[in-house]
Amino acid sequence: MKKKKIIIILSIIILIVIIGILVFINFKKLKVNIENDVQIALNDKKYNTDYLKELKNGTVINNKELIDTSKIGTQKVKIIIKNFWGQKKDYFFQVNIYDDEKPQITFSKNLETEVGSEIDLLKDVTVKDNSNENIEVNIEGEYDFNKAGSYTLYYVAKDSSNNETKEEFTLTVTEKKNTTSNQNTSANNINNETTFTTSKGFNGVVKNGVTYIDGYLIVNKTYSLPSNYGSALTSQTTEAFAQMQAAALLEGIDLYISSGFRSYQRQNTLYNNYVARDGVNKADTFSARPGHSEHQSGLAFDVCSHNLDGKNACINSNFDNTPQAQWLAQNCYKYGFILRYPEGKTNETGYKYESWHFRYVGIDLATKLYNNGNWLTMEDYFGITSTY
Numbered sequence: 001m002k003k004k005k006i007i008i009i010l011s012i013i014i015l016i017v018i019i020g021i022l023v024f025i026n027f028k029k030l031k032v033n034i035e036n037d038v039q040i041a042l043n044d045k046k047y048n049t050d051y052l053k054e055l056k057n058g059t060v061i062n063n064k065e066l067i068d069t070s071k072i073g074t075q076k077v078k079i080i081i082k083n084f085w086g087q088k089k090d091y092f093f094q095v096n097i098y099d100d101e102k103p104q105i106t107f108s109k110n111l112e113t114e115v116g117s118e119i120d121l122l123k124d125v126t127v128k129d130n131s132n133e134n135i136e137v138n139i140e141g142e143y144d145f146n147k148a149g150s151y152t153l154y155y156v157a158k159d160s161s162n163n164e165t166k167e168e169f170t171l172t173v174t175e176k177k178n179t180t181s182n183q184n185t186s187a188n189n190i191n192n193e194t195t196f197t198t199s200k201g202f203n204g205v206v207k208n209g210v211t212y213i214d215g216y217l218i219v220n221k222t223y224s225l226p227s228n229y230g231s232a233l234t235s236q237t238t239e240a241f242a243q244m245q246a247a248a249l250l251e252g253i254d255l256y257i258s259s260g261f262r263s264y265q266r267q268n269t270l271y272n273n274y275v276a277r278d279g280v281n282k283a284d285t286f287s288a289r290p291g292h293s294e295h296q297s298g299l300a301f302d303v304c305s306h307n308l309d310g311k312n313a314c315i316n317s318n319f320d321n322t323p324q325a326q327w328l329a330q331n332c333y334k335y336g337f338i339l340r341y342p343e344g345k346t347n348e349t350g351y352k353y354e355s356w357h358f359r360y361v362g363i364d365l366a367t368k369l370y371n372n373g374n375w376l377t378m379e380d381y382f383g384i385t386s387t388y
Helices: 002-027 179-189 235-250 264-278 323-335 363-373 378-382
Strands: 031-034 038-041 052-056 058-060 073-083 088-098 104-106 110-114 126-128 137-140 149-158 164-174 193-197 203-207 210-213 216-218 256-259 300-304 337-341 354-360
Touching (some): 052 058, 110 264, 235 323, 235 337, 235 354, 300 323, 323 337, 323 354
Parallel strands (some): 038 088
Antiparallel strands (some): 073 088, 104 126, 137 149, 193 203, 300 354
């Protein structure tokens, strides 16, 4: 009887031990849950374990292994896991690399030529894409180099994922200039100079209809340019901008000229369109009348950035508080540029604040007008007016 009791007790103990072992093994059982049908944007920085939703009783051997997102398409991603008992196992899941980013086109919004003079509309056009593909730019719209007029056209670029960018630009074909007449006019006016002194004692001179004060070309609402003046941005302006552009890029600031030289004829079209839309009084606060635009001088331009939405933050007040605008306001003088229409100076310049409009004057004058960050206007500095 005593022997039977001992056997029963031992059996119970063994059963309890077996149950304990089974419970322990089940408690330490590996549990892995990985996300399926993973979608990742091209060039996004993602890791293999970003998609591990659950892991219990195990450790990842290849933790935070970068997924190659440099190419569009599907691929298998591996996660190596070691369980509680030290056993390793490979788990695979599939990811799809997709591209939904549009190409970026760098171009000039305004091109101009004379009747009968064809120009290459794609000469200075470049396109960049996150896929690093060679993307062709096409032109949409009708135009005729043999017929004077203003043509609204589009640059179109599409990548292999069918992401398409369409940017509007204007081709202006003007009537041929009478070269003989222009030469005669210049000859007749070569000695036609008028001198004056500004309210702050600077010497001014008007030569052939162009005003210079202390050697600096002046164009505003008071001082105009002849209708045939200018043809492009000056070499000094473009070279200085290239230096500023490169310096900005080193600090992560992307810049490009969105609107450079504008002819008298082009400005006439723009101004009249604004007048038709908003009336003369309002148009005069933000658009120059033909002959009074700094863009015609070849020394001024409007800036934008590829890192911004071109339609919503280019040549408008949405540019004001961007990192690009702030960098320019603090650094442009180092390269000879001034913020031409500073905030709160409308009564001096005649125009509202334009955070995107810059004028080349050289480093010496630019540093003076920068005024340690409290911008002075050319009107205030020289003691001149800007009124029609």
